[in-house]
Amino acid sequence: MRVLVTWGSKHGGTEGIARILGDALERHGFDVEVTSVGKVSRLDTFDAVIVGGALYANRWPSNVRWFVGRHLSRLRQVPVWFFSSGPLDDSAEHQDIPATRQVGVLAERVGARGHITFGGRLERDAKGFPASAMAKEHSGDWRNPEHIRAWADRLAIELPHAAPGTPVPHRAAALPRLLAHGVLGWAVGAVILAVLSPLIGITAARIVHTLAVPFIFSAVGWHYFRVRGAREPLPTAVVWTALVALLDLVIVAGLVQRDVAMFSSILAVWLPLVLVFLTTWAVGEMMAMMPETVRAAKQVKA
Numbered sequence: 346m347r348v349l350v351t352w353g354s355k356h357g358g359t360e361g362i363a364r365i366l367g368d369a370l371e372r373h374g375f376d377v378e379v380t381s382v383g384k385v386s387r388l389d390t391f392d393a394v395i396v397g398g399a400l401y402a403n404r405w406p407s408n409v410r411w412f413v414g415r416h417l418s419r420l421r422q423v424p425v426w427f428f429s430s431g432p433l434d435d436s437a438e439h440q441d442i443p444a445t446r447q448v449g450v451l452a453e454r455v456g457a458r459g460h461i462t463f464g465g466r467l468e469r470d471a472k473g474f475p476a477s478a479m480a481k482e483h484s485g486d487w488r489n490p491e492h493i494r495a496w497a498d499r500l501a502i503e504l505p506h507a508a509p510g511t512p513v514p515h516r517a518a519a520l521p522r523l524l525a526h527g528v529l530g531w532a533v534g535a536v537i538l539a540v541l542s543p544l545i546g547i548t549a550a551r552i553v554h555t556l557a558v559p560f561i562f563s564a565v566g567w568h569y570f571r572v573r574g575a576r577e578p579l580p581t582a583v584v585w586t587a588l589v590a591l592l593d594l595v596i597v598a599g600l601v602q603r604d605v606a607m608f609s610s611i612l613a614v615w616l617p618l619v620l621v622f623l624t625t626w627a628v629g630e631m632m633a634m635m636p637e638t639v640r641a642a643k644q645v646k647a
């Protein structure tokens with residue numbers, strides 16, 4: 346039975362966990378390949394896959410998320426397990442730390458059979474901000490080989506009989522929902538312009554509109570991203586920006602003004618588009634960083 350153990354990381358600690366897992370599974374007689382997500386080109390030669398990611402602000406690095414997205418259909422055909430490496434203390438040894446929201450959603454999308462969180466490692470001389478700042482107080486190696494081998498032993502029992510898990514569909518990621526939120530954001534902006542232009546003039550109305558864009562798309566983004574399983578912030582920002590540009594072109598320039606001159610104005614078109622993109626991306630990223638409990642509390646209050 347061929348098993349792939351693959352990982353995505355920023356500072357190398359997760360590789361150590363993947364290698365301990367790989368060695369332990371090999372000792373159980375499995376044919377194991379241990380390699381980083383960036384080096385995996387195809388999955389069809391593996392009968393099971395174990396995917397690991399380092400946690401940064403409750404999220405896996407983007408290369409692991411892209412790996413899962415790119416190989417989604419194959420990952421759904423084989424048994425898959427996830428592991429996260431993170432806590433810079435011994436908490437992972439004493440309790441089951443559930444997958445963070447983002448990792449949990451990925452696991453559901455794949456139909457992963459299980460997830461475990463292992464302790465992490467942060468070297469005292471970690472490079473780059475914010476790791477170097479964090480290392481001043483939280484450096485240490487909390488990867489416990491015994492804990493990791495114990496999980497490998499459990500997998501070794503399950504692996505020979507394991508079937509692929511059942512993916513959970515996420516209605517929050519549906520295309521109509523994505524497009525409807527983008528159209529709503531554009532429509533609120535269009536109403537502001539249409540109402541204010543006759544009252545205060547087109548230039549002043551455009552200034553107010555541009556200032557309002559971050560607020561509009563913060564609210565729209567919050568409404569979109571708060572539901573579990575919504576799409577990733579970056580593609581969402583790209584789609585909404587393109588949608589707003591298209592609606593400006595077709596409805597405002599094409600049907601209302603019958604002139605594309607507005608596209609030569611930074612204030613009328615380009616600055617609002619940049620703000621749509623940045624606001625959507627930032628709101629999505631910030632919401633993904635929030636721990637599940639904080640979000641749940643916010644949702645209950647809302």
Ligand SMILES: Cc1cc2nc3c(=O)[nH]c(=O)nc-3n(C[C@H](O)[C@H](O)[C@H](O)COP(=O)(O)O)c2cc1C
Nearest residue numbers: 354355356357358359399400402403431432465466
């Ligand atoms: C900036 C930063 C943010 C982190 N955020 C989290 C986190 O949200 N949850 C967690 O459990 N660990 C967190 N950690 C700890 C890392 O997940 C841990 O150091 C991990 O072992 C890093 O793996 P890597 O060396 O493979 O990149 C964070 C570390 C840094 C430097």
